[in-house]
Amino acid sequence: MNSVQKGLIDVHDMGVVFGANDNEVIAVKDVNLNVQPGEFVSLIGPSGCGKSTILSIVAGFVKPTSGKASVDGMPITKPGSDRGVVFQQYSLFPWLSVRKNVEFGLKMAGVPQGKRNITARELLDLAGLLSFENHYPDQLSGGMKQRIGIVRALATSPQVLLMDEPFGALDTQTRVVMQEILTNIWQQFRISVLFITHDIEESIFLSDRIYVMTARPGRIKAEIKVPLPRPRTAEMTDTPEFISLVHQLKGLIREESLAAMGPEIKSRGLTGFGMNVGPKGVGQIF
């Protein structure tokens, strides 16, 4: 649907400071990252490291204090339908039916009713939810809502899709299914994706490339390529390559999660607090 050439996200030397004077908080510092056209890139890091802030800037909700962010060379100034956004919270309009929700962006773009209808139904079919087109969002489960959230963001044929921990509120089983659905949709649309998550397995399963962020102030700590072939399947998560990537990322993140807890915990380690940290690492406990 989209030409593969479009959808280049470029974030250059970006810094974000919230508040002023004494209350100043450096959320993000010296961030450089890019998403190539058609690429699936994850941004992963401990809570509060500013990964959502970066997404907010690319979406156009927040202006960076320093540095630049652009899509296809055009500086980002405000939100727009050239960038689809899928939010962590359910963000469907509860007063609109499922189909009207998907049509919303097209309606704003002035697409006539008949055409909107056809596009929305195609997308709902793709999400496997065509039979629910006349339901209201509150009648659906969390997984269904997020699927609709994704196709709603795709309805206006954006060049890039920005996803802010979209599956964070879902249970593990639903999550896994949603990840597979997302890879399928992404492969059909060949759209650039910037995906925010704190789930290591999720980021590996979905991405071509992963940026790991440090604790606040958030910086890019590492950039990791995921060499796993596509299409990815659930079975791949048991392969040695996958597992070694998980270990590598866990090491990187664990350090930062400890740092995010404050200097005391970092120096003492969690055992000093009578806690037994399992192999899953700190991030999953908190």
Place this chain on the structure above:
Amino acid sequence: MSNTERVKKANISLVVPQADDAKATATVATPEVPSSAVPTPAVTETAVPPAEIGALKMRPLLERITRDQIITALLACLSIGALFLFWYLGTKYKLEFYIRFKNVPTPYDVFRQAIEVASSTKFLVNVAYSVKRIMFGFAIAIAIGVPLGLMIGKYRRVSDFFMPAVEIMRPIPAIAWVPMSIMLWPNNESAIVFITFIGAFFPILLNTIHGVHSMDGVLIRAGRCLGAGEVRLFWNVILPGSLPHIFTGLAVGMGVAWVSLIAAEMISGQFGVGYYTWEAYSLVNYPAIVLGMITIGILGLICSGLIRLCGFFMMPWLAFAPGSKK
């Protein structure tokens, strides 16, 4: 808006006379359908298929009446019946312990009075006057209150400008406006409509503001991302998102509008149910007082019922909102 919030709201508004109206809208979310017939909000992937919902709508009304509803109806009859019984017994035995039933007309007296006024159009004219004044005052309150409330809720500077004035004017009860209103407006009719407007305006305005404030910010961001500009955002996101609160405001506003109208009619009116009731007192026509009161009650009930009905048709989605069923 969750139901808990809605109920909380209703309780807060108890300070306002006729707060029943607020409660009435509070339950706008719950359609009068037996709970078994409402599709459960799907928690799992197996939500009720649309065909099944259609089938439920098709079923004849009689079949949908459950035992539950029969009990509800019986209790309603009992509630009103008890009121009548107290009135009847009080007047029959001329009850006198601090409150005095000596001069209170019996239900039968009032019934006779109702038959009497039904034979002429005089009473109907009074009712028509009151309804007309309510309609005008209320319509103007909506026309100004809702757009202004949306703007105040959305823009900080608009709020900074209007809110100080609003906060000073708000505590002045509509009844206190009666003398000023008579001086201010060229005729009695516009003065009364103005007082009705004042009564309805503040609840509508404040609830609209609250509606905008309590909207989930992610919906506004979602609207922006999907390409909605400022005007379209108002029309397509902020207004529908605030609608449940606006309707709470309409219900409360309607109650206060009636209070204000009746007071204004009693003091300065010609025609109107309030005027009728006060005139009856002056003329020592006690049954007419009660008839006037009952008429006011019924008119208020019809008005809040109409608002509830509008709410139900304008916000069908509320039936599925979280917390709409307990």
